[in-house]
Amino acid sequence: MIRVLVVDDDFMIARIHRRLVERVPGFTVVGEARNGADALRAARDLAPDLMLLDNYLPDIGGLDVLRELRAGEAPGSETDVMMVTAAQDAATVRGALRGGAVHYIIKPFDGSVLEERLQQYARQRCELASLAVPEQDDVDRVFGTASPGPGAPAGDALLPAVPAPAPAPAPAPAAARLPKGVTEQTAELVRCHLSAYDAGLSASECAEATGLSRVSARRYLEFFVATGQARVSLRYGTTGRPERRYHWLAAAPAPVRIEHG
Numbered sequence: 138m139i140r141v142l143v144v145d146d147d148f149m150i151a152r153i154h155r156r157l158v159e160r161v162p163g164f165t166v167v168g169e170a171r172n173g174a175d176a177l178r179a180a181r182d183l184a185p186d187l188m189l190l191d192n193y194l195p196d197i198g199g200l201d202v203l204r205e206l207r208a209g210e211a212p213g214s215e216t217d218v219m220m221v222t223a224a225q226d227a228a229t230v231r232g233a234l235r236g237g238a239v240h241y242i243i244k245p246f247d248g249s250v251l252e253e254r255l256q257q258y259a260r261q262r263c264e265l266a267s268l269a270v271p272e273q274d275d276v277d278r279v280f281g282t283a284s285p286g287p288g289a290p291a292g293d294a295l296l297p298a299v300p301a302p303a304p305a306p307a308p309a310p311a312a313a314r315l316p317k318g319v320t321e322q323t324a325e326l327v328r329c330h331l332s333a334y335d336a337g338l339s340a341s342e343c344a345e346a347t348g349l350s351r352v353s354a355r356r357y358l359e360f361f362v363a364t365g366q367a368r369v370s371l372r373y374g375t376t377g378r379p380e381r382r383y384h385w386l387a388a389a390p391a392p393v394r395i396e397h398g
Contacts, residue, residue: 138348139259140167142185142216144176144202146195154189154221157248161255162323163348173197177205180213187239187258192222192229200229203236219254221246256322263329323349327357331367332385339380358383 141158143166145151155166167183170176173194180188188206192199203218220233223244233241239261240254268275330346331338338346340355347354361367366386371379 138345139164139187139255139262140183140185141165142168142170142176142179142183142188144170144173144179144188144194144199145191145221146171146193150191154251157251158189158255161252161259161348163259163326163346164255165348171195173199173202176202177213180206180216181211182213184212185216186262187217187219189221190218190238192220192224199224200232200236203233203238207237217258219258221251253322256326259326260329263326263333267329267333323347323353324357324360327354328361328366328385331358331361331383334385337370337382337384339382343383361385 141164143151143154143158145154148169148171151169151171155169158164158166167185168179170179171194173196176188176190176194179185190199190202194202199220199222203220206214206216206218208214218233218236218238220238220241221244222229222242224230225243230241239258242250242254264275264278326347327343327349330343338358340351340358343349343358344351344354349357358367362369362383367383368386370382370384372382373379
């Protein structure tokens with residue numbers, strides 16, 4: 138589970154942010170803080186993975202909290218920070234970027250925006266955890282950048298031209314369809330965790346790692362088996378049924394884009 142600290146001086150806003158975070162599989166809120174001093178203290182005591190940080194705090198600003206975190210070596214200094222604030226001046230955005238914030242969300246925002254940013258953050262963490270010796274392509278993927286292909290034009294020639302009409306997409310294979318209510322983002326979250334464990338995962342272990350129920354975790358795992366992206370092994374204990382363990386295939390095709398049928 139990704140442990141989150143919510144920092145906002147308005148307790149009602151903090152409560153809303155807590156609810157939004159805890160709706161996202163794989164995330165849990167471990168604490169709240171109403172000012173900068175409490176945020177730094179909670180980061181030290183709780184060592185959360187991620188802090189949702191407002192900039193307008195009653196004692197010190199959010200950017201000062203971010204700088205203080207990055208300047209120290211105490212527990213909590215490695216906490217990632219996602220700015221969630223009404224500040225939308227360029228200087229504050231630049232300060233957050235220089236301070237190493239993983240993202241910046243401007244209030245007010247739709248709840249789905251925070252959900253998408255959290256899912257993106259979870260995928261990035263999982264990608265980093267699975268990389269032993271990253272190549273440049275791996276780094277580009279994690280940082281969300283892409284290099285122009287060989288022979289790509291430079292300068293003004295990089296401005297987009299009027300695109301030619303795209304061919305109609307081929308229908309997704311039946312095996313790639315999932316029941317309604319199952320999302321592509323959650324499938325990617327399960328894939329990311331599964332591919333990070335060489336020894337494989339059981340449905341229970343996958344559920345614990347992602348925050349899904351065991352039934353939901355197993356549904357996704359079986360989907361990957363059905364589409365040839367994972368395999369199953371059986372581990373026999375002293376009593377009872379053998380445990381099904383799921384293993385991501387190193388040579389598996391790129392994750393299938395899921396369409397609801």
